[in-house]
Amino acid sequence: MKMRFFVVIGATLALTACSKDDATTATTGTDAVDATDGTDATDADGTDATDADGTDATDADGSDATDADGSDATDADGSDATDADGSDATDATDGSDATDAIDATDGSDATDGSDATDGTDATDGTDATDGTDGTDGPATPFDTLGGKPAVEALIDTFIGKVAGDAKINAYFLNKTNNLARLRLCLVKQVSELLSAPGITYPKAGEGPDSDGCRNMLAAHAGMGVSKADFADLLGHIVTSAQDLSVPDAIIGVASQVFGAMETDIVEDTTNDATIYQRVGRKPAIVTVIDDFVDLVVADPEINGFFGTANVARLKTCLVRQVTQVAGGPALYGAEVEVEVVGGDGTGIPCLDMEASHNGMQDDQGNPVTKADFDALVGHVAAAATANNVTEADLGALAGVLVSLCPAIVADQATCPQ
Numbered sequence: 001m002k003m004r005f006f007v008v009i010g011a012t013l014a015l016t017a018c019s020k021d022d023a024t025t026a027t028t029g030t031d032a033v034d035a036t037d038g039t040d041a042t043d044a045d046g047t048d049a050t051d052a053d054g055t056d057a058t059d060a061d062g063s064d065a066t067d068a069d070g071s072d073a074t075d076a077d078g079s080d081a082t083d084a085d086g087s088d089a090t091d092a093t094d095g096s097d098a099t100d101a102i103d104a105t106d107g108s109d110a111t112d113g114s115d116a117t118d119g120t121d122a123t124d125g126t127d128a129t130d131g132t133d134g135t136d137g138p139a140t141p142f143d144t145l146g147g148k149p150a151v152e153a154l155i156d157t158f159i160g161k162v163a164g165d166a167k168i169n170a171y172f173l174n175k176t177n178n179l180a181r182l183r184l185c186l187v188k189q190v191s192e193l194l195s196a197p198g199i200t201y202p203k204a205g206e207g208p209d210s211d212g213c214r215n216m217l218a219a220h221a222g223m224g225v226s227k228a229d230f231a232d233l234l235g236h237i238v239t240s241a242q243d244l245s246v247p248d249a250i251i252g253v254a255s256q257v258f259g260a261m262e263t264d265i266v267e268d269t270t271n272d273a274t275i276y277q278r279v280g281r282k283p284a285i286v287t288v289i290d291d292f293v294d295l296v297v298a299d300p301e302i303n304g305f306f307g308t309a310n311v312a313r314l315k316t317c318l319v320r321q322v323t324q325v326a327g328g329p330a331l332y333g334a335e336v337e338v339e340v341v342g343g344d345g346t347g348i349p350c351l352d353m354e355a356s357h358n359g360m361q362d363d364q365g366n367p368v369t370k371a372d373f374d375a376l377v378g379h380v381a382a383a384a385t386a387n388n389v390t391e392a393d394l395g396a397l398a399g400v401l402v403s404l405c406p407a408i409v410a411d412q413a414t415c416p417q
Ligand code: HEM
Pocket: 168, 171, 172, 176, 177, 178, 179, 181, 182, 185, 186, 189, 212, 213, 214, 215, 219, 220, 225, 229, 230, 231, 233, 234, 258, 259, 261, 262, 265
């Protein structure tokens, strides 16, 4: 590059010397021997007459080293290593040189992992202290794991596992939940745990933050979360982190920090405060309902009512109803789409007993009688007993079911008063 620079200067001087001669022969202000641009070295533009653009013909881009921008034409972007930002045009991504530490745009360089495209530069509020651009302090675990995108991926993996776990997913399948906020708050919690700069999550006794994230006691109050629920959920945090290759040391710390939240979150420390917990949570209820539907379908006395029923929907709604009656976390009628669209294909939330049985007839045109009702409750009892539901719990469940009689049978007067 330097050699070429001096050759250019030399050529420029030589041409300047020539043009002085030309100027002496010019009579009209133009150089008679300069056919190309009609000017010569003494013209107002001070350029040499032999090049097409009025600059020095020896530079590839039509400019030379003495140009006002101080750049040299051999750079693809028209700048050179002497540019103000010290960068070179050979880095197509950020206009800086891949080997230099400072890019005028984001203060980092594309090759140091902290360029604007990796979510960890100055525009995301985590630069300057993230230890990823060579000029910062030590990296935090948050940075090492990949910053916010990595934490979001972790939380999404976790949410997928929780959603697929029938032991605990009933807590999250109500329209009343704010799952977008849950995700945001979890990302914040994990970011804080990983020492992300400037991120704090409300502690015990503190009110919600500006995103509505509450402290753990407030967020879980009244849910009846059991010790078993907590262990299952914590297990998903750990396996999600393992799936994403989070180092064991960080997983260990996370288990401790999240594990310590148990006292604020768990209300049922012995896993038996409700029938729901005692019978074995939702998986047990699903089994009871599956068995119950089999019994109904096999019963000629009442199966005429179910010939056209959407069995998947019926099961979804029955499981939710029994879960709620058993003191579990389902809110009947507040189904989320994944259950009534993905699950049963209808998109309609589970109907109340009156709406779903009003005017109902079997395949012979008969209305629902008290005898039909009793037959059905009998199948519920048989299925529950077959699945180890205790007599006491079954009695409590049956009591609630019987109270639904007036909403279901055609002749309400036949129901127990
Ligand atoms: C270490 C364990 C846990 C952590 C770190 C945790 C964290 C959180 C966070 C950050 C929120 C959002 C708070 C807010 O919306 O203000 C939340 C909400 C919630 N949590 Fe937990 N949780 C844990 C355990 C559990 C367990 C075991 C269950 C039940 C199985 C559960 C059920 C819920 C539900 C249903 C919500 C949504 C509440 C709503 O939207 O109204 N959580 N949790």
